[in-house]
Amino acid sequence: MIRLENIDKVYRTDTVETVALSSINLTVQEGEFISVMGPSGSGKSTLLNVIGLLDVPTRGRLSLNGDWISSYRDRALARIRNQEIGFVFQTFQLISDLNVVDNVEIPLLYRKLPGSQRRKMALHALERVGLTSRAYHFPTQLSGGQQQRVAIARAIVGKPRILLADEPTGNLDSHMGDEIMDILHGLNRNDQTTVVMVTHDSRLAERTARTLRLFDGRQVN
């Protein structure tokens, strides 16, 4: 499902060259739930950004669902992100000026769907995370755990096959963190959604099928 071959990512400025990823080889099967761990600066978020097509590798190639996408252009990459990938961020990244259901609808805005269908799909996604009653609240009126659940609803509203979660429980206490993990596991189990999760928490990593460890941009067995 997700295949990385000899992926390097190097950031260059006028004076400094930073190797964020080096010789990464990774295969994630459809329906797997894997975690990525490592100290700060080890390249975890960079790896997630490369898989999520938010960043382009310096070397190597990436395949999603059998398609090698190294040479795809901006518009094609945007379409793949919209159709195939959902993101969950540590800081939720909800737009505070929009209410909950409008936030959840955002991925659907770029699919040319009628408004009524978008609304229906967004409310269904909220139902799956247990937040239908908060559909017309604003993010600032929600707790951290509720905001992250909204972010998950937004990530899954378009029924993507891949979910990328960057420290989804990083800003939450353990109780809320467990709730979020239960939701992610439920999606993985019930929808066969492939989940790649970056985490610092080994307790959460133990709940995943396998863990990829990074150190200074390299895989560590």
Next chain:
Amino acid sequence: MLKNYLKIAFKVFLRRKFYTFISLFGIALTLIVLVVAVSLWDHVFGPHPPETRPDRVLTVYFIRATGPAGNNTSGPAGYAFLDRYVRTLTSPERISVHGIFLPTVSYRNGAKIKSWVKNVDAEFWRIFQFSFLEGGPFTAEDDRNGNRVAVINETTRRRFFGGAGAVGQVIELDRQSYRVVGVVSDTPMLRLTTFADAWTPINSRKSQQFKREFENGMFFSTILAKSAADLPKIREEFAGMLTRVEFPDPKQFNRIEGQPKTLLEAASDELTGGYLRTVVMIAIVLFMCLPTINLININVSRIRERASEIGLRKAFGASSWTLVGQFVIENVLLTLIGGLLAFAGSQLILRMINASGWVPYAQLTLNPRIFLYGLALAVFFGLFSGVYPAWKMSRLHPVEALRGGEQ
């Protein structure tokens, strides 16, 4: 999607009220000045009564006469030249010879009343569309016989006769008594071809000396073409006529140059050597540059605040062009709101100008044509000042954009 964009646009406007106010103030002020200027332009050059057919009307405003010794004179033509030569042109539908409006002083019940009087022939009333409130124009026979009759405007009626009807009453103009035969609506003073407070027959003038004036005088000649397509033919006939002119004193002047022009052409030649439209367009563009540049700066900093939203939308499938479209729509919305404020402000300013008397008999209005010009300006403004900032920020790398929100 549009509803989503509009919702967020309004939220963004309300989030930073001061910046929104500055933007709206700049847009509204610029558009007010432009709309008032366009309204003035339309007032002078647009098709309004009594000059409703500017596409078919030419006027000989000025001629230039030169002599064998290199001497020359320029200005309005004499009556003799216009009557003897211009009136004989065959391609026009109608030709009128009429004088420049001149000031005169009258007294009524001990009060001094200053009026502008214009001498015209009967054809003048057939070329222009005056709106008669009472009576009608004087006739060709009135002019031929030099009858002392007059058409006055409604302000003159009010000054001389209060609220009473004026037809049949006697008015003193230029130290002569005239019987009023018609009353028309006020004509704006900026309508230089037709304006006056009172119109009297040419031949009713006290002195007939003007009939001997050839190269220099105080008269215009207005030509009504059968159709707009005939204007070149008329100009050609006029140019041919000039070569056949017999001068009263060839030793003084032996050549006349000039041509019949629309008011816009005459003003353009007089003020800018024929480039009035170009000069005005350049002035408008330059005038709009300042608030546009200001708005671009404000937009760039506004959009920078929304870097994380840009990153998020990109992460969920928005292409760069989609984001450009979103921000341009927001900017156009802001300028349309500014445009609405500008229209309200313009109405107020125009009413104030009309009431002030700064432009006598000004009837400045916002008609549908000016409304559309103003709306087009507002949309152009919004597009132009929104595209660059939107394009710049849509090129932002999604990872950096998202990071900008996390900081």
